[in-house]
Amino acid sequence: MATIVKRQPKSSRKAVYYYHETYRVKGEDGKKSKVKSNDIYLGSAEQVLEKIQNGQKPQQVSAKQFGLVMAAYNEAKRIGLVDVIDSVVPKRVQGFTVGEYILIAILNKIAAPTSRNGIRDWLKKTSLPEKIGLDVDLFTSQNFWDHFDLIMPEKELKERKTLLSRGEIVEEELFNDEALGMIEEGIWKNLLARESINLEAFLYDTTNFFSFMETTTPSFLARTGHNKHMRHNLRQVGMGLVLTREGSLPLMHLLFHGRKTDPKLFPGSMTELVDRYFRLTSETEKLVVVFDKGNNSRENIQFANDKKITAVGSLVPSHHRDLVGVRLSRYQETIEEKPVFVTKKKVFGLDCRIVVVYNEATYRRKKLKFREKIFQLKDLVEERFNEIKDRPKAEIEEELKKILWGNEYQRYIEVEVSGRRYKTLSCCLNMKNYLAKLRTFGKLIIFSTDPSMSSQEIVRLYAEKNEVEKQFKQLNDPNSIAFRPRYHWTDTKIKVYSLICVLALLILQLMNYRARKANLIMSNKVLIEELSDIFEVVMVYSFAQVEKQITELSSVQKKLFNLFELGLYAP
Numbered sequence: 232m233a234t235i236v237k238r239q240p241k242s243s244r245k246a247v248y249y250y251h252e253t254y255r256v257k258g259e260d261g262k263k264s265k266v267k268s269n270d271i272y273l274g275s276a277e278q279v280l281e282k283i284q285n286g287q288k289p290q291q292v293s294a295k296q297f298g299l300v301m302a303a304y305n306e307a308k309r310i311g312l313v314d315v316i317d318s319v320v321p322k323r324v325q326g327f328t329v330g331e332y333i334l335i336a337i338l339n340k341i342a343a344p345t346s347r348n349g350i351r352d353w354l355k356k357t358s359l360p361e362k363i364g365l366d367v368d369l370f371t372s373q374n375f376w377d378h379f380d381l382i383m384p385e386k387e388l389k390e391r392k393t394l395l396s397r398g399e400i401v402e403e404e405l406f407n408d409e410a411l412g413m414i415e416e417g418i419w420k421n422l423l424a425r426e427s428i429n430l431e432a433f434l435y436d437t438t439n440f441f442s443f444m445e446t447t448t449p450s451f452l453a454r455t456g457h458n459k460h461m462r463h464n465l466r467q468v469g470m471g472l473v474l475t476r477e478g479s480l481p482l483m484h485l486l487f488h489g490r491k492t493d494p495k496l497f498p499g500s501m502t503e504l505v506d507r508y509f510r511l512t513s514e515t516e517k518l519v520v521v522f523d524k525g526n527n528s529r530e531n532i533q534f535a536n537d538k539k540i541t542a543v544g545s546l547v548p549s550h551h552r553d554l555v556g557v558r559l560s561r562y563q564e565t566i567e568e569k570p571v572f573v574t575k576k577k578v579f580g581l582d583c584r585i586v587v588v589y590n591e592a593t594y595r596r597k598k599l600k601f602r603e604k605i606f607q608l609k610d611l612v613e614e615r616f617n618e619i620k621d622r623p624k625a626e627i628e629e630e631l632k633k634i635l636w637g638n639e640y641q642r643y644i645e646v647e648v649s650g651r652r653y654k655t656l657s658c659c660l661n662m663k664n665y666l667a668k669l670r671t672f673g674k675l676i677i678f679s680t681d682p683s684m685s686s687q688e689i690v691r692l693y694a695e696k697n698e699v700e701k702q703f704k705q706l707n708d709p710n711s712i713a714f715r716p717r718y719h720w721t722d723t724k725i726k727v728y729s730l731i732c733v734l735a736l737l738i739l740q741l742m743n744y745r746a747r748k749a750n751l752i753m754s755n756k757v758l759i760e761e762l763s764d765i766f767e768v769v770m771v772y773s774f775a776q777v778e779k780q781i782t783e784l785s786s787v788q789k790k791l792f793n794l795f796e797l798g799l800y801a802p
Contacts, residue, residue: 235248235251235273245275249272251268254269254360292769299763300341301358304338312334312738329382332379340735342711350375351371382411382730385721388722392451416511428477430508430511433482433521434474436696437472438472441462444720450720453489468489471485471500472703479699479702479740493525498531501538521544532680533581543678543684545693546677554585556670559589566686569588571588571589572586573686584678584686585678587674587675588677598669612646615630620656705755711756712735739759751790758791781802
């Protein structure tokens with residue numbers, strides 16, 4: 232509701248006028264809802280009259296974020312995100328529900344990632360408070376912490392840590408992740424009721440996220456370990472993520488401590504995936520899971536087979552010289568303009584269909600880099616030899632060993648020092664090892680534990696594995712979702728925080744999925760940019776003329792505006 236109000240300042244005899252706008256928000260501590268207001272100063276009666284008589288230009292203009300936040304809000308509403316969370320987690324007596332706090336955290340992650348302390352200021356710059364009735368003063372860091380604690384209580388974790396120290400439970404039972412799993416599963420039940428999404432094949436991979444957490448801060452999850460960002464000295468957490476093949480939508484995630492290796496995580500991930508799959512669908516066909524070679528082991532592949540999961544993955548070329556040694560003349564098939572060799576072989580104890588894909592461009596690129604690295608090492612050896620060739624032979628050989636030691640290319644050159652008074656150096660290629668390595672270049676070896684699967688399907692499935700890397704990249708985007716920096720230091724809050732990030736990714740991917748179905752093909756980055764450019768503007772022209780409107784839309788923005796039903800929230 233909006234009106235013009237008159238006020239009498241204490242310091243002046245003249246009355247002044249304000250554009251006064253009100254909206255209703257939920258009350259605190261179980262009380263009734265209350266009214267919040269927003270005032271825009273118009274001036275004294277004379278100033279208002281002058282503006283009416285003279286004014287064609289607005290006297291005051293304010294803009295608020297509208298397009299992206301309201302589109303994401305509407306998407307979350309469509310899948311019943313808040314209702315699902317509130318059905319799993321009990322509501323606090325005061326203020327907003329747990330689901331509403333999680334929703335605001337998700338919208339913040341998508342639109343402008345901040346710390347919990349920064350959410351209040353961010354909310355004030357958006358249309359959310361007025362559109363959905365939010366009292367921004369309630370969204371404090373402490374309130375977020377209190378509501379997150381209802382999902383995974385800190386007290387319960389301390390009790391479980393005591394049981395773990397006594398040997399009464401095992402490490403896998405330390406966290407009670409039941410609520411997190413129920414939330415993800417409940418949201419997916421709602422989603423499948425609205426969308427027809429194929430759940431026959433899944434993409435699986437793992438990653439890790441480092442943080443700058445102090446080494447003295449107690450944490451089971453955050454540990455030092457090898458990570459993909461080469462920050463091995465920092466504490467990290469690991470994440471396993473399962474995506475649907477269609478739409479690259481996150482179906483589930485698992486968070487694990489920073490030192491746990493991918494193969495050890497695999498059995499737990501696959502068990503959870505199978506259980507969730509059968510709870511979500513009545514299908515009895517075999518599941519197909521595509522994963523990276525980092526999860527390869529005889530135990531894991533056998534485990535997947537026992538769970539009736541068809542595994543599609545890749546093999547290390549140097550471990551299968553019989554396959555890389557096949558002449559190109561025997562590559563009888565062609566898939567996506569690349570020659571392919573198809574055969575069957577027992578791998579990890581199972582009869583598998585093998586597809587070897589040869590890429591000439593990759594071969595040339597790797598060969599060039601390979602030769603450069605070898606000759607760089609060769610030059611280092613020769614340079615060092617020339618510096619010390621007057622020393623005793625044993626000392627020279629020892630110095631050259633130091634250069635070669637630990638270098639991955641040392642096996643491709645042969646070094647020999649000869650002579651007594653006048654030493655000479657022989658540094659040449661080890662042709663046997665060199666040629667054996669060359670044969671592995673440009674060859675991708677893909678396997679399927681289903682021997683009846685077509686070679687085209689195997690190649691296509693494995694190529695789609697890159698979608699998981701794209702989603703990990705999105706989780707690392709500082710402008711949207713941004714898993715780092717975490718701003719959470721206790722294990723239970725890190726767990727809840729990971730859920731928020733994955734649900735934010737789900738909402739964003741759902742928006743992109745719907746856009747693609749409407750023939751609006753664009754990346755998440757472009758989708759965010761287009762929607763972020765849609766603002767709600769308040770223009771005060773005069774006492775009698777105050778307008779609210781949406782900024783001018785491009786042709787693409789008009790389509791997105793209609794697709795995401797933003798007219799429901801427009802002024």
